[in-house]
Amino acid sequence: MTMTHEIETKLAELGLTLPDAPAPAANYVPYVQTGNLIHISGQISNDEAGLIVGKLGLDLTTEQGAQAARSCALSLLAQAKAASDGDLTKVKRLVKMVGFVNSTPDFTEQPTVINGASDLMVAVMGDAGRHARSAVSAASLPLGVAVEIEAIFEVV
Structure with missing residues (x-):
């Protein structure tokens, strides 16, 4: 079974589909190889429904934040697919994710929020989805979103 088949099969089992790879919102490119x-x-x-906005510890629960992080993971996979000419079999593994959580100064559950993305990556990629990671608080994020995540994938 190929990696694309495995990832897409796992996504389907979870009732999820990859979105179109989002276009950049400013002066940058979506990925660099x-x-x-x-x-x-x-x-x-x-x-x-659109952007998932709000501040953890004020507007959103930790579980809502984890769902927001999960949405970021789907976009990361969509970008990895686009960067691989639509062929996820080229994706060998997820190397690292850096997650930013729009949160109040006293909110301390950033790792639990970013687990929403980490758990999804492991669920759809297996051991190849296990990765190094940082999960940090941000006073605000672009457009008021709850979570932003960047990633590095290894490809063949």
């Missing part, structure tokens, strides 16, 4: 690494720009939280 150097050698066998694809560096994906930060993907902001959104779903079929």
Whole structure:
């Protein structure tokens, strides 16, 4: 079974589909490949209803934040697919994610929020989805979104 088949099968089992790879919102590119690494720009939280906005510890629960992070993970996979000419079999593994959580100064559950993305990556990629990670607080994020996550994937 190929990686694309595995990822897409796992997504379907979870009732999820990859969105179109989001276009950049400012003066940057969505990804850069150097050698066998694809560096994906930060993907902001959104779903079929639009942007997922709000501040953790004020407007949103930790679970809502984890769902927002999960939406970022889907966009990261969509960008990895676009960067791989639509062929996820070229994606060998997720190397690292850096997650930013729009949160109040006293909110301390950033790792639990970003687990929404980490858990999804492991669920759809297996061991190849296990990665190094940072989860940090931000006073605000672009467009008021709840979560932004960037990632590095290894490709063949």
